[in-house]
Amino acid sequence: MRHLLAALVLLSTGGCVRTVTGVVTAPFKVAGQAADWATTSQDEADRNYGRKMREKEAREGRERRKYEKACRKDPRACGGYDGYQAAVDD
16 A cells, blocks of 8 residues: 555656756756847858848949949049948948
């Protein structure tokens, strides 16, 4: 009878052990997730840099087309291009 009672107690407390384990480990999981959210991965940094450079190159392209159009209208007033350049930080 004692063995049956002991087995019954162990089976009924199995869920409690998992719950206690979950409660104890929860703060560590939350802290780890917060650290992930607070930092930028290398993949994200590369993606953001690529987006920034594409935007800069698009701006340079627009300004160069505008410059070339102005040069076609008045070639004498045209010198070297000194407008926006994507490779140079502004």
